[in-house]
Amino acid sequence: MRLLISFALTILATFALIACNSGDSANRVASSLTPAATPAKPKASSPSGVPADGVRRITTAELQDLISKGQAYVVDVRNEESYKQGHVRGAKLIPHTEIGGRAKELPRDKIIVTYCS
Numbered sequence: 001m002r003l004l005i006s007f008a009l010t011i012l013a014t015f016a017l018i019a020c021n022s023g024d025s026a027n028r029v030a031s032s033l034t035p036a037a038t039p040a041k042p043k044a045s046s047p048s049g050v051p052a053d054g055v056r057r058i059t060t061a062e063l064q065d066l067i068s069k070g071q072a073y074v075v076d077v078r079n080e081e082s083y084k085q086g087h088v089r090g091a092k093l094i095p096h097t098e099i100g101g102r103a104k105e106l107p108r109d110k111i112i113v114t115y116c117s
Contacts, residue, residue, distance in 0.1 A: 058113065063088075066111060073110040075099075078117075088115065 066072035076087050077096040
């Protein structure tokens with residue numbers, strides 16, 4: 001069981017490191033979700049439409065639905081300065097460098113959604 005948890009945390013941390021550039025001040029997060037927002041398109045995908053990194057992407061509308069149903073836990077993996085400038089309402093700040101050490105804070109009964117821009 002510990003091996004499975006460690007593997008899952010490694011995958012989550014890897015995704016955060018690959019997907020985010022926490023020092024990029026050009027990327028800003030709106031203080032709330034809006035249906036008009038469009039998600040970033042993955043750089044490459046397989047013929048089946050799955051991103052090359054294998055990590056599922058969701059739209060802001062899907063996220064709003066998951067949050068309204070209490071099924072999502074949103075984690076902002078940027079640095080504290082970026083988080084203070086604006087973040088998704090209700091998002092928990094866990095910088096990507098701290099995910100492994102703070103894994104016990106993450107719920108096991110919800111979809112964990114990370115974002116960095």
